[in-house]
Amino acid sequence: MSGNIFNIQRFSVQDGPGIRTTLFMKGCPLACPWCSNPESQANEIELGYRDSLCDDCGRCKDKCKVGAISILEKGISIDRDKCNSCLDCLAVCAPTALKVLGESISADRAIAIILKDAKFYQNSNGGVTCSGGEPLMQSEFVAEVFKRCKAAGIHTTIDTTGHASKSALERVLPFTDLVLFDVKLIDNEKHKKVVKFPNTRILQNLKRIKSEGISLIIRVPLIPGLTDSEENIDGIAQFVTEELGGAPINVLPYHRFGTNKYSMLDIPYELDGLAPLAEEQVAAIVNRFESFGLSCEVVV
Numbered sequence: 684m685s686g687n688i689f690n691i692q693r694f695s696v697q698d699g700p701g702i703r704t705t706l707f708m709k710g711c712p713l714a715c716p717w718c719s720n721p722e723s724q725a726n727e728i729e730l731g732y733r734d735s736l737c738d739d740c741g742r743c744k745d746k747c748k749v750g751a752i753s754i755l756e757k758g759i760s761i762d763r764d765k766c767n768s769c770l771d772c773l774a775v776c777a778p779t780a781l782k783v784l785g786e787s788i789s790a791d792r793a794i795a796i797i798l799k800d801a802k803f804y805q806n807s808n809g810g811v812t813c814s815g816g817e818p819l820m821q822s823e824f825v826a827e828v829f830k831r832c833k834a835a836g837i838h839t840t841i842d843t844t845g846h847a848s849k850s851a852l853e854r855v856l857p858f859t860d861l862v863l864f865d866v867k868l869i870d871n872e873k874h875k876k877v878v879k880f881p882n883t884r885i886l887q888n889l890k891r892i893k894s895e896g897i898s899l900i901i902r903v904p905l906i907p908g909l910t911d912s913e914e915n916i917d918g919i920a921q922f923v924t925e926e927l928g929g930a931p932i933n934v935l936p937y938h939r940f941g942t943n944k945y946s947m948l949d950i951p952y953e954l955d956g957l958a959p960l961a962e963e964q965v966a967a968i969v970n971r972f973e974s975f976g977l978s979c980e981v982v983v
């Protein structure tokens with residue numbers, strides 16, 4: 684049993700309670716333009732390229748059997764449709780301008796890494812989080828890791844977009860202590876327009892998780908001009924109070940971390956130039972959620 688990840692972060696304090704080890708899974712069905720981990724979107728292992736490190740040696744072009752690399756006047760260009768991620772070119776790139784993004788990891792190895800920090804989880808009421816990407820896209824792997832964590836007495840958290848099948852949820856939820864559940868836009872048409880999928884299934888899954896009595900924190904990304912309107916904040920607050928009977932809210936203000944990774948993958952960054960919200964604007968949104976009787980914290 685193995686899964687594709689793009690990072691394992693030990694001693695994380697932002698992905699659930701206490702000190703945690705977070706597995707960042709590859710693959711996500713949504714297309715949020717503010718995503719700070721574009722390498723999370725594809726399930727496959729990918730080739731990244733940093734033009735600032737390239738010395739124009741041309742060795743990668745000679746190594747590539749499928750002709751995916753072209754030499755430019757400065758640097759190279761990778762034809763992503765031709766590239767099959769064989770990674771042969773990595774070995775000849777001395778300045779490490781080429782970089783592998785992601786790796787396959789066995790459940791055994793993931794557990795071995797997780798167990799290294801068991802005493803920190805105990806002392807801090809922490810544990811393990813599977814984030815992404817969308818971890819429920821690799822539900823068999825996540826369920827296996829969580830099952831073994833539970834057997835070892837380790838707290839488990841899933842950080843999800845909620846866009847997942849019933850079977851994926853059924854596989855993972857029995858071994859899950861806490862769900863961090865993203866709610867981006869309550870209006871279905873706007874949700875479709877911005878992240879390319881309706882929110883119907885997401886909201887159904889949210890109600891289902893609540894009905895199963897699993898601890899839940901709603902996470903709302905605050906993206907200027909996209910998710911921060913009063914209408915959206917009020918709509919989410921109403922849904923959480925009326926349909927879920929309340930749940931704590933985390934707001935995640937927009938930031939620009941990770942934007943450099945877009946160019947590594949030749950993915951355009953649509954929010955170029957967008958300024959983060961001012962502290963007062965974030966505070967006003969926190970107050971608005973609190974005015975519905977909900978607890979609300981800022982997570983940065």
Ligand code: SF4
Pocket residue numbers: 730746747748749750751752761765766767768769770771772773
């Ligand atoms: S990863 Fe393989 S297919 Fe892709 S550019 Fe490198 S050598 Fe070519």
Ligand code: SF4
Pocket residue numbers: 736737738739740741742743744758759775776777778779780781
């Ligand atoms: S091998 Fe590396 S340094 Fe040489 S051209 Fe290719 S990317 Fe640039």
